[in-house]
Amino acid sequence: MRRRGAGDGLAVDKRNLTNGAETGIKKVALKYCGGCNPGFDRVAYAESVKSAAGPVIEWVTLEDEGFDTVLLICGCETACPLRSIDFSRYRQRVSIKNDKVSPGDLVNILLESEEANED
Secondary structure (H helix, E strand, O other): OEEEOOOOOEEEEEOOOOOOOOOOOEEEEEEEOOOOOOOOOHHHHHHHHHHHHHHHEEEEOOOOOOOOEEEEEOOOOOOOHHHHOOOOOOOEEEEEOOOOOOHHHHHHHHHOOOHHHOO
16 A cells, blocks of 8 residues: 655655564664755754654664665655665555654654554
């Protein structure tokens, strides 16, 4: 399932999600673009997302193991990492190209359960 809001810079790509019910904490890998032409402060936005998530999300990197969701924060519409990284092995990829989506709404998208993603 793929969902995209008009003009909000958000794209969600989901594949057979699990919801972390075993531990109550979902692991999410956070990846930034290179920042060559950012239209917003990617790090400040990520910090506000982390704050909104509180203890229900454990933030890891792509080099870690045991996660099924990747949050990709790109500074512009080019979104270079979408072309240079193979995201097919992850069950969910959420990519942000601007800061128009509220941190709380983004956390809700990251936490959506398997049942909510079935079509």
